[in-house]
Amino acid sequence: MIEKQHKRTVLITGTSSGLGQSCVNCFSAAGWNVIATMRRSLEEHEWSSCDNVLVAELDVTNAHTISAAIEAGIARFGNIDAVVNNAGHGLSGIFEITSPEAIQYQFEVNLFGPMRVIRAVLPHFRNIGKGLIINITSPAGVFGIPATSIYTSSKFALEGFSESLSYELLSQNIVVKIVEPGGMSGTSFHDNSLLLSEAWPTEGGYSDFSVKARKMFAFMSARQYPGPEAVAAVILEAATDGSDRLRYVAGEDVRPLIYLRRCTSEDRFMTHMRATLPGRPRTGG
Ligand SMILES: NC(=O)c1ccc[n+]([C@@H]2O[C@H](COP(=O)([O-])OP(=O)(O)OC[C@H]3O[C@@H](n4cnc5c(N)ncnc54)[C@H](OP(=O)(O)O)[C@@H]3O)[C@@H](O)[C@H]2O)c1
Numbered sequence: 001m002i003e004k005q006h007k008r009t010v011l012i013t014g015t016s017s018g019l020g021q022s023c024v025n026c027f028s029a030a031g032w033n034v035i036a037t038m039r040r041s042l043e044e045h046e047w048s049s050c051d052n053v054l055v056a057e058l059d060v061t062n063a064h065t066i067s068a069a070i071e072a073g074i075a076r077f078g079n080i081d082a083v084v085n086n087a088g089h090g091l092s093g094i095f096e097i098t099s100p101e102a103i104q105y106q107f108e109v110n111l112f113g114p115m116r117v118i119r120a121v122l123p124h125f126r127n128i129g130k131g132l133i134i135n136i137t138s139p140a141g142v143f144g145i146p147a148t149s150i151y152t153s154s155k156f157a158l159e160g161f162s163e164s165l166s167y168e169l170l171s172q173n174i175v176v177k178i179v180e181p182g183g184m185s186g187t188s189f190h191d192n193s194l195l196l197s198e199a200w201p202t203e204g205g206y207s208d209f210s211v212k213a214r215k216m217f218a219f220m221s222a223r224q225y226p227g228p229e230a231v232a233a234v235i236l237e238a239a240t241d242g243s244d245r246l247r248y249v250a251g252e253d254v255r256p257l258i259y260l261r262r263c264t265s266e267d268r269f270m271t272h273m274r275a276t277l278p279g280r281p282r283t284g285g
Contacts, residue, residue, distance in 0.1 A: 007052070009033040009077040010239065011070065013060055013117060014087025016040065018187025019136065022232035023084055028052050030236055035073035035080070039065075039087075060087050060113025061105075066120045074124065082132040082239050083121050085114035089192050092217065093199030094206050095149045102199075103150050110154035111161065118165070122174070131174040134238055135162045139180060139254040143261045143269070146278050147213035151193075166246055177238045180258070182251015183225035190221040212278035225253060 010027050014020040016038040024036045028050060036047055037058030047053040054076045056069040073080055091098070091106045114135055125131025140148055141155030159178060166176035200210050234250035249258055260269050274280065 007031065007033050007077070008081040009035065009073065009079060010082040010084060011035040011037060011073055011080050011117075011121070012084040012086055013037050013058060013113070014039075018189060019181065019184060019228040019231055020084075020086040022228040023086060023235055024053065026229065026232040026236050027239075030240075033077040035069060035077070037069050058117075060085075060116060061108045063116050063120065066117055070120055070124065079128050080121060080124055081128075081130075082134065083117060084235060084239075085117055085133070085135045087113055088136065090148070090151045090189060090197075092148045092151065092193060092197045092213075094147060094201060094210065095199075096206075097199040097201060098150060099199075106150045106154050107157070110151070111157045114158060115161070122169075122172075125174050126172060129173060131169075131172075132177070132239060133162075133165075133169070133174065134177045134179055134235055136235075137162070137178050137180050139182060139251075139258060141178075142180060142258050143273070146216065147210070163246060166244075170244065175244050176246070177248065178246060179231070179235050179238055179248045179250055180254070181228075181231040181234075182249075182254035183220065183223060184228045184231060184251075185223075185225040186227045190217075208281065209278055216278055226251070 010032050012020055012023050012027070012034065015024050015036040020036075020038075024034050024047065028034045031052075033052045033054075035054050035056055036045075037056045039057065039059035045055045047055050054073055056072050058065045058069040060066070070080065088110045089106070091102055118133055121131070121133075135158055137159050138151075138155045139145075140152040141159040144152050162176050162178045169176055200214060201207055202210070231250040234248050238245075238248050249255055260272060
């Protein structure tokens with residue numbers, strides 16, 4: 001009983017696969033209680049037999065499931081110390097022909113989802129006088145990538161929201177952090193993204209760009225990246241380093257580009273990106 005009161009508890013969204021799943025393993029191995037949430041309820045989940053893991057249903061687009069998971073977590077573990085907003089999906093394709101519904105859904109999951117979770121947990125954090133929020137963004141929250149304008153804008157928005165909110169919540173002794181993962185192999189991200197992406201024209205004005213952008217994605221998804229465990233370790237570090245540092249880059253593959261974006265001139269960054277990524281048609285001569 002005494003041990004329970006001293007153990008820290010984290011609620012993680014999107015733990016059915018990939019980075020969320022690795023975070024559950026990483027935090028529970030480090031001795032945390034974990035509220036492992038996923039949008040599909042899995043009563044027979046392998047974690048259900050672990051004393052320090054509660055598997056709970058939570059769809060970030062559904063406020064009722066969020067409150068229910070938070071209440072269940074508090075009932076089981078006494079309180080919640082930290083939240084990791086990991087759930088997300090990618091939408092790629094040409095903006096002009098992406099449906100408004102697909103755009104709305106991307107924002108419902110990647111931006112309004114974390115906002116819903118944060119709004120729901122804040123009263124509890126205020127009750128206990130502290131709290132930690134870690135939002136998972138992306139390199140696509142730092143610089144634009146061709147044919148991902150909607151995913152990119154959702155992650156830019158999450159970055160801006162988190163940074164701004166960090167000032168507001170520091171006044172309440174609640175720390176907000178951002179983790180920016182690089183590419184990860186072994187998650188369902190690319191498969192899920194492809195399923196949801198609809199706007200890849202094979203004819204008309206965008207067809208040439210579209211072919212090049214798809215080749216770029218095929219190249220990116222075929223590359224070997226570290227597994228999500230390395231990023232989960234950075235998230236654990238962010239949760240335990242006792243600092244109020246805002247941003248953590250988690251991936252050697254993206255560090256050079258993030259450096260180029262943040263530490264060199266706009267001109268130098270854009271010259272590099274335009275030389276390497278699909279964009280303006282090459283003129284002959
Ligand atoms: N993979 C990469 O290269 C990469 C790079 C940078 C950033 N990221 C970010 O890292 C995070 C995790 O991605 P991942 O690579 O681990 O991909 P993943 O394996 O597809 O995991 C995404 C998780 O989000 C869940 N999810 C989707 N919609 C949801 C909803 N409405 N409510 C609750 N959960 C929902 C998925 O659940 P279902 O199984 O039910 O669909 C899944 O558990 C995302 O925020 C992503 O944007 C990924």
